[in-house]
Amino acid sequence: MRGVYLPGHSDVDIKDVPDPVPGPGQVLLAMKASTICGSDIRAIYREHLQGDPAEMYQDVVAGHEPAGEVVAVGPDAVRLKVGDRVCVYHISGCGQCDDCVRGYQISCSSPRRAAYGWQRDGGHADLILTEERDCVVLPDFVTFLDGACVACGFGTAYEGLLRANVSGRDSLAVVGLGPVGLAAGLLGGKLGAVPRIGVDPSPERRALALELGAVDAAYAPDRAADALDVLGAGAHVAIDCSGSAPGRATAISLLRARGRMVLVGEGNGLTVDEVSPTLIHPSITIIGSWVTSLEHMRELVERLPVWDLHPEVIVTDTFGIDEADAAYKLAAEGRAGKVALVP
The missing domain is CATH 3.90.180.10 (Medium-chain alcohol dehydrogenases, catalytic domain)
Structure with missing residues (x-):
């Protein structure tokens, strides 16, 4: 063979x-x-x-x-x-x-x-x-x-969404619209999350995510803050599929108070300059999820x-x-x- x-x-x-x-x-x-x-x-x-x-x-x-x-x-x-x-x-x-x-x-x-x-x-x-x-x-x-x-x-996307208890009560931000991010958006929709927004530097991947209905709106990283026009106070759940430190920072920035962030993208770091205003005061939950x-x-x-x-x-x-x-x-x-x- x-x-x-x-x-x-x-x-x-x-x-x-x-x-x-x-x-x-x-x-x-x-x-x-x-x-x-x-x-x-x-x-x-x-x-x-x-x-x-x-x-x-x-x-x-x-x-x-x-x-x-x-x-x-x-x-x-x-x-x-x-x-x-x-x-x-x-x-x-x-x-x-x-x-x-x-x-x-x-x-x-x-x-x-x-x-x-x-x-x-x-x-x-x-x-x-x-x-x-x-x-x-x-x-x-x-x-x-x-x-x-x-x-x-x-399977990886599904596990991350389950660990965050995503449901119809939640809005969802997906950072990184590669295959795992596309899966997270599609499955998040089936679990009831609305609205779903995506962030990715690739215009091709943003277009594909919209075409497939994986997200309701998609943004380049430098325009990610515009997603708050759709999310209002922020997403209840953000899932980082980018595996990059800037992507993870973007995911945190899109969360509302008491939001949940799931890390599924492998590699690189997570840096928070000011822990109290970024994580402690808004009571953010960070969840790791592997496969x-x-x-x-x-x-x-x-x-x-x-x-x-x-x-x-x-x-x-x-x-x-x-x-x-x-x-x-x-x-x-x-x-x-x-x-x-x-x-």
């Missing part, structure tokens, strides 16, 4: 590697869609981070947002069968620790923890070998592209048909495996929506 590798320095290698064979409790998927995540660009494609063990790329097949069809099952597989359509929770944990039992394999601290596309082979290939327990069955309504989008980006749980991922795919929402609407460009270099170059420009490999 073909597999895509990321050696760093914005290079992409495509190699022929042996087809994997499922062992006990494992299933083999024929890949149908595998999307590119901003974390792949930040931490692997441009350079190999070697600090946080969770982000140490082990020269495996890339891609941690896979969806595919079961083509073989190993011994002791009890839930899935050939022909099932699934997406994959992109971290495989030990299955025994408190975090894994609660479904938050992302937080597993066992040496056995391995993220698909980072420490074990991922989805940028013709086939992917997964643990059966990591697979989430897709309802008929949910396409393979939908499932790939849920596997990380939509999602298996339970919430299953919940999300079950809600998509009810909401009549196809996450694939944020996919603006698809490529074959042999075009992976072009796909990564486009994703790294930061102007498109979601970019996907479709074998």
Whole structure:
């Protein structure tokens, strides 16, 4: 089979590697869609981070947002069968620790923890070998592209919104209108948030967010204060998907008193010059949120048909495996929506 590798320095290698064979409790998927995540660009494609063990790329097949069809099952597989359509929770944990039992394999601290596309082979290939327990069955309504989008980006956005208890009582500010920001706006709308405003430096991404109905109004960062004309006293909830210090500062500035801010964008810092007037006096709550749980991922795919929402609407460009270099170059420009490999 073909597999895509990321050696760093914005290079992409495509190699022929042996087809994997499922062992006990494992299933083999024929890949149908595998999307590119901003974390792949930040931490692997441009350079190999070697600090946080969770982000140490082990020269495996890339891609941690896979969806595919079961083509073989190993011994002791009890839930899935050939022909099932699934997406994959992109971290495989030990299955025994408190975090894994609660479904938050992302937080597993066992040496056995391995993220698909980072420490074990991922989805940028013709086939992917997964643990059966990591697979989430897709309802008929949910396409393979939908499932790939849920596997990380939509799941991450959903978790952040749940942690902030977003509902129809809230207005929502989304800072960073890349794929995760688009997901946050779309899902925030389904949870009832109104109005929803977005902030992003890219005119292409602002236009896409408006076209998709992810936000009701979109602003460049230097015009973010104009959003208060729509929000009034400010947003009840702001979610930072930019992963940048200026973006986080913008998110805080758009909150009303007793507002909640969710951090989902990875990287960079958070600097507050005057803590008392900025955070303490308005009683701002800051919430960190990392990926999602298996339970919430299953919940999300079950809600998509009810909401009549196809996450694939944020996919603006698809490529074959042999075009992976072009796909990564486009994703790294930061102007498109979601970019996907479709074998």
